[in-house]
Amino acid sequence: MPQINIAVIGAGMAGLKAASTLYNIGMNVTVFEKSRGLGGRLASRRTDFGHFNHGAQYVTARNPGFDAFLRQATDHKSARNWRPNLHRGDIESGSIYPTKETSQNPDTISQLDQTAQTSTVGNLAVDCWFQGAPQMNKLIHPLVDEFGIKKQHRIIAIEPSGPRQFILHDDLDGAFGPFDGVIVSAPAPQTADILRPLSPRFDPIGDVVMAPCWAVMVAFEKPLPTAFDAMLYPSPEISWAARSTQNEGVFHTRTPDPWVLHATPQWSRDHLEEDKDRVIEKLLSALRAASGVKLPELHSIAAHRWRYARTEVPLGKSYLNGMNGRVIAAGDWCLGARVEAAWRSGQTAAHAMMETLIG
Ligand SMILES: Cc1cc2nc3c(=O)[nH]c(=O)nc-3n(C[C@H](O)[C@H](O)[C@H](O)COP(=O)(O)OP(=O)(O)OC[C@H]3O[C@@H](n4cnc5c(N)ncnc54)[C@H](O)[C@@H]3O)c2cc1C
Known part of the structure; x- marks a missing residue:
């Protein structure tokens, strides 16, 4: 050739x-x-106590070619199975990654802690979720x-x-x-x-439409008092909140306790040009309201704006x-x-x- x-x-x-x-x-x-x-939106930010994955949180495969890629990446230790203890908010089932806003979830995390739900979203079990290892941007390593x-x-x-x-x-x-x-x-x-x-x-x-997403990376001085490692739609403002600390794919609470919050597409659009400090303040307040618990002291906090995060119309x-x-x-x-x-x-x-x- x-x-x-x-x-x-x-x-x-x-x-x-x-x-x-x-x-x-x-x-x-x-x-x-x-x-x-x-890695693009397969993004990770390094800190002195580990990595925050502030873009894509986990990947799933519906097609055999990508499934083979994930399994090969797992063999090469650039991916691992990810099994968070997941709370699912009020979201239409069948979609792990909604392109439509869902209604408000009135439950609080503390209430939910008492009524733990199964760790599945739609028909895709958490057993089939993968992350880059040790952090998300390593998923591209085999390529x-x-x-x-x-x-x-x-x-x-x-x-x-x-x-x-x-x-x-x-x-x-x-x-x-x-x-x-x-x-x-x-x-x-x-x-x-x-x-x-x-x-x-x-x-x-x-004609393609992509929605923005505000991401907040917050590390608490003490573990956030919730039984969940990940929450889908815990509040009308937050589409996803997840603990970033892992060891070999197993969650453990240690201090500081790092979490990533993603605002919903609509909230992110409405606050697109807002100052980072205000965004942090509002999303922490949404987490506090949803959880019904006093948030531990902050060790560190940062925000990142994804201007083009999620495809709404492909x-x-x-x-x-x-x-x-x-x-x-x-x-x-x-x-x-x-x-x-x-x-x-x-x-x-x-x-x-x-x-x-x-x-
Ligand atoms: C907050 C958030 C959460 C998400 N959660 C999930 C999830 O849980 N599961 C899931 O499957 N997906 C999730 N996604 C979507 C997933 O991240 C994307 O679908 C995927 O990573 C897109 O890959 P890509 O290569 O198409 O684009 P990108 O990853 O955006 O890569 C495009 C690259 O092009 C570069 N670039 C742009 N313009 C130029 C230029 N002019 N010159 C040179 N380089 C340029 C960019 O810097 C970037 O590196 C999430 C995305 C975000 C932002």
């Missing part, structure tokens, strides 16, 4: 799945990532290979160079290429900014291509709101690129 040069924009699950698939069949792949780290990875490179434009090649431009006036094919795997609005000037074939990306197909099939848009938003959707989109985008370039 003649040398084929591929650029992949974005080093989340979708981009890295595409990159490793094309690299493994002999293409020359370069990944461009705007951040310092890899990282010897291909080039250019971190802290934000790509802002793709310029055609002759009929079949492309030059990438970053925000520091850098130019890279030429490349025979480009896969863009940023969240939909960011992918649209790069691709819509190139061809009207990418216009449908504008594209409806696993990738979108243009420029004679040589430029492809991929990402979770093509199919849904989950890590598995990103993996599947990255895989099919890579196969589509192979089909175009080598038939």
Whole structure:
């Protein structure tokens, strides 16, 4: 096979799945990532007492290919089974990751502690939940290979160079290429900014809707007095609250006791431009009200705003291509709101690129 040069924009699950698939069949792949780290929304923040997973919390597999990936990652110790003692709030069953707001859960954590429910959501048992090990961003580890990875490179434009090649431009006036094919795997609005000037074939990306999410990382000086390690919709403001401390996948309370809170999509939208300190104050107050307990003293606290967190309206197909099939848009938003959707989109985008370039 003649040398084929591929650029992949974005080093989340979708981009890295595409990159490793094309690299493994002999293409020359370069990944461009705007951040310092890899993994995208599979994100972890290091502290002096362990990691907070402040993006995706756990992954599940509904398709055999992704199931095999998770099991292989588990064998290589970059994933592990995750079995939190889960309280499920008032949420419509059948969806582990709702795209619709649910009604208020009037119960308090302390009341719920007395009436522990089974640890299942919809029909997906907690037994089938996985996390990256030791922290979430390690889940991409099996996909990282010897291909080039250019971190802290934000790509802002793709310029055609002759009929079949492309030059990438970053925000520091850098130019890279030429490349025979480009896969863009940023969240939909960011992918649209790069691709819509190139061809009207990418216009449908504008119909994708992604919701924001405020995340709060709080460490309590003493363990939060609840029997649960994770709570789905504990309050109208909070869609998810989970203890981050684990040892080999087993929860244990120790001090400080670190928790991650995720605000609901609607609350996050309503407070998108609010000051971090105010967001922290309001979400802690929501947790306090829902739990009915006095929250322990704070050891540390921080907030992170995910502007594009969860797909609410997906594209409806696993990738979108243009420029004679040589430029492809991929990402979770093509199919849904989950890590598995990103993996599947990255895989099919890579196969589509192979089909175009080598038939
Ligand atoms: C708070 C939160 C909670 C979640 N919880 C879950 C969950 O429990 N289970 C689940 O399955 N899913 C969950 N998700 C969704 C899951 O994280 C995503 O579906 C998945 O990680 C998306 O992968 P991706 O590769 O498509 O995109 P991303 O992970 O967003 O990767 C895109 C990458 O592109 C980079 N990038 C963007 N623009 C540029 C540019 N111009 N140049 C270069 N690089 C660029 C970004 O920095 C990023 O690294 C959650 C997401 C969030 C935010």
